[in-house]
Amino acid sequence: MYNFEFSKPSTIAEAVAALGQEEAQALGGGQTLLPTMKQRLAQTETLVSLNGIAEMQGVCVNDAGQVCIGGATTHATVAREAAAHYPGLASLAGRIGDPAVRNRGTIGGSLGNNDPSACYPAAALGAGATILTNTREIAADDFFDGMFTTALNEGEIITEVKFPVPQASNYQKFVQPASRFALVGVFVCKFSDGVRVAVTGASADGVFRWSEAEAALSSDFSKGAVDGLSAPSGDMISDLHGTAEYRAHLVKVMTGRAAAAAS
């Protein structure tokens, strides 16, 4: 790790100011950034921790019935506090990484990083969440922009994420054996006006919606509805842990299982 300055503001405004400095970098739970810095693969002048900002913490339900999660809320907190309101989301959060990861990692950090194998991007895109920043609101459909790339501008902070609560939802994760990130993860949400299916882990472009499956499940919300489909393998990742064909196959299997398990 190279030397850096450390700042831990207590308000969003202070954080935004701190991030306006040269070579400043926001720190959520540090589950990706800190290992990268330890490997000397990332270097920053100032690390601005978002963990001391009270207004970015916690889970609540707003008047519209949306589950609202502060950007610096840990996965463990979401798993615990969203369970009554949105069990599908709480279950996803409770299966990210291991307990140490869940007690440090934050929803804003995960979404901002947009790791192509992370779980939260599937939750946000699958639910059609709205990502609130210090300057604007961004629909999940407009937020994810390819692996490790998002619509966020330099210095922009995810302050909150609003999730509409579906009638039924489920997240199926088939883990990469070594890292236990998602080799393929599928989040299925059934709303009154249709089904959304978001896939993580599989595509070189990061999280995506599988529209063919959405159409099929919207007319028949059952495991069998996707049997005849084939997920697009063209953009799928091929690596040590699985070929593009295997990932495409798993997308279908996990989608079917998510539909069957949704509650």
Place this chain on the structure above:
Amino acid sequence: MPKDSGIGASSKRREDVRFLTGQGRYTDDINLLGQAYVHFLRSDVAHGVLKNVDTSAAAAMPGVVRIFTGADFEGVGGVPCGWQVTDKHGEPMQEPAHPILAQGKVRYVGDAIAAVVADSPEQARDAAEAIMLDIDELPAVVDMKAAVQDGATKVHDDLTSNLCYDWGFVEENKPAVDAAFEAAAHVTTLELVNNRLSPNPMEPRVAVGDYATGTDDSTLYTTSQNPHVIRLLMGAFVLGIPEHKLRVVAPDVGGGFGSKIFHYVEEAFVTFAAKQVKRPVKWTSSRSEAFITDAHGRDHVTKIELALDADNNFTGIRTETYANMGAYLSTFAPSIPTWLHGTLMAGNYKTPNIYVNVKAVFTNTVPVDAYRGAGRPEATFQLERVVDKAARELGVDPIELRRQNFITEFPYATPVAVEYDTGDYEGTMTKLLEMIDRDGFEARRAESAANGKLRGMGVNCYIEACGIAPSALVGQLGARAGLYESATVRVNATGGLVVMTGSHSHGQGHETSFAQVVADMIGIPEDQVEIVHGDTANTPMGMGTYGSRSIAVGGSAMVRATEKIIAKAKKIAAHLMEAAEGDIELKDGAFSVAGTDKSVAWGDVTLAAYVPHNYPLEEIEPGLEETAFYDPNNFTYPAGAYACEVEIDPDTGKVEIMSFAAADDFGNVINPMIVEGQVHGGLAQGIGQALLENVSYDENGQLLSASYMDYTMPRADDVPMFKVDHSSATPCTHNPLGVKGCGEAGAIGSPPSVVNAVVDALQRAGHTDVTHIDMPLTPARVWSAMQN
């Protein structure tokens, strides 16, 4: 009734008190006054000409003490290879130099180019980043078969090719073996890969070099399984330091699995540099460095053929193996695919004709050497896989085919140069069948099928050669060392005693089990016996711990030394009781005169030895301290039968192990709890090899599995609750304890049963074209096999 102390008791591991409470003292806990730190600049290309190493900017950076490059080691020896294999034409293997820091070329990703010694680890690393390298990259040699083609790029320009040796065993028997295949009623052929593994001990390697200018003494603290071996190799072959001026200390060591046997360049570097800069020099490997510098294991590509007669008796085995050596010869690398592999190819079966061919190949990869099992897992895997395949081809029960061909009479001289002293393969198989409810398998399979899962069962046998080794024999086979072991037993005046052993405990629990043996022999409480190991300054020359040798060889040395102690103590007791020496009996810590009620306690005798007021000084010396060296006259041959049941999710290819049973014959057992723990650990690593672990290089020699993000270590939820048993025991006939060794069995015996079980499940589900899948059987590989 289980015993509560001594031989056969499950005494709790005394060393765990310090390990589990954070009081262990590992090499990285050693920090010396004025210590400097070294950071190695390592090659990030697999193969290249090292044209220039410019350290000028780096040398001026803060805290830099000195920067070393290959040029500083001209005239210094490279790390030596400890075993010379002779090829099938009678020629010695090709043996390249292995300099401490790269000279002229870099040969693998991780090859050390320069070493920065600085006041702090961070300063050393900062300066290393400022070193300017000029490397002309060359094509990387990765694929073994391509490496030995004519015109292939050479890893070592001064060798004739990338072929280290082409070994035939037994070369004279080849015509007879070929004739057996000509005459066979059936031949089963299998081509397979034994996947490359990274050892991953919990504690990465660490080395601290120290030099005393006033006395010219050098000390190396290092994470080693065998400090005396390191002292001999480094002192005599690398740095030219005589043993009496060089001390090597291996304190608490957090696991080795073979990877800490070898003499590594970093150990030689810190010892050398400490003298140069006149400060202690410390190196602590990062986990990332461990992946690219700790010797890897396995990595064989094999074709095996099994010949059977019309009655399904095995008549011949013929194998051809390419064994990866990596870029340089690690300390014992040449012996692993030959003498620890070819000699085990008979397995548990009376096959009369066996021929093993091994081509050892240099590649631009991390050196490959012994890893838990070392050659024997490779032999067991191919043999037990081909037997299973033969059973399927012939439509016979795989267990019955094995039974029919078991060796049943001992001693048994195999056609591959070893003689099994004892064994009962039918006994362990019978025990295994008692453990696994084979009759209930169909019902379990039906239940799995009802849940959409494919269930299969796999069984295999194994044999290994442990207790290495008879020195005269291994000398003939090319070993450049003896393989005896030593012990000094020092009895103190008040009766407690210390055993100083050349064996080294790095997880095995010797401090407990060795004490049990000596306490039992004398009849005193175990806590009266202390085991000292790991420091060349206070232990006799011994060869260390690997190859499941410690209780068989080190334990035997300790028994011999204790016998000498008892013999002398009896003389003293006889004097004290004014009786004839021949009438003295030792029982429960007291000496008595046969047929009388006279007795003296152990402590009275030991006190007399050190306070010899009433003592036969004209006959024997005072004091009570004895040393013994034990050189075994044969290997030991642990053996067993293992069974695995798996469920496969056909939609994803994921394999889950539903049950695993191991019936082992370890001969006599000192501490059953420790033995079971050793088997559990071995099984976890064997299952890791079968399902999870794989070192993977791309075509440019870049390591793809360079962290735990891509290298799959087994975790608790990857393995089932094991059923283990060692009650079917045939004691070793040639060592005093009748012990065979248990450290590697689990890792040797388990991979074939896992693969056999997966193939069985797929075959039963109608995938009749799937006769083999290469390890690790990842979900992707199993699913892929099911698609054809």
